[in-house]
Amino acid sequence: MIAAAIEQLATAKEIDPTFCVLNPTDLWRLRRTKDSQGRYLMGDPSSVGAARLWDLDLIGTNNISVGQFLVGRGNPEATVIRDRMEAQIEVATQHSDYFAKNLVAIRCEKRLALVTRRPASFVKGTFTTSPA
Numbered sequence: 001m002i003a004a005a006i007e008q009l010a011t012a013k014e015i016d017p018t019f020c021v022l023n024p025t026d027l028w029r030l031r032r033t034k035d036s037q038g039r040y041l042m043g044d045p046s047s048v049g050a051a052r053l054w055d056l057d058l059i060g061t062n063n064i065s066v067g068q069f070l071v072g073r074g075n076p077e078a079t080v081i082r083d084r085m086e087a088q089i090e091v092a093t094q095h096s097d098y099f100a101k102n103l104v105a106i107r108c109e110k111r112l113a114l115v116t117r118r119p120a121s122f123v124k125g126t127f128t129t130s131p132a
Contacts (some may be wrong), residue, residue, distance in 0.1 A: 002069060005123040018058055020059070023064050024061070024062065083110075083111075093106060
């Protein structure tokens with residue numbers, strides 16, 4: 001299914017993808033897959049290196065559901081992060097009994113926006129249905 005998503009981007013003449021986001025459960029299921037001779041398909045567990053599949057970096061996160069994936073490219077042509085607000089840091093001792101206990105509350109806030117310039121250069125799919 002991930003290869004079908006890559007093919008979908010290629011046939012749509014979109015930007016070539018560089019990453020695939022997966023839930024850690026799916027990522028480790030892929031990494032533990034073996035062939036008929038008991039060899040790991042994604043490399044020996046003792047070897048050091050980033051997980052890659054179809055020349056894509058595999059990124060595990062719990063922010064995507066089990067059984068789903070996102071294929072895309074992380075460069076400014078496809079998306080860019082913009083500052084919506086400069087970092088603001090506030091320090092206060094006026095909360096409850098902070099002054100008496102010699103405590104300080106510190107709040108830091110920064111607002112960002114993710115601008116997707118080419119939404120068609122991302123494909124979200126599941127492992128049970130084709131993304132195309």
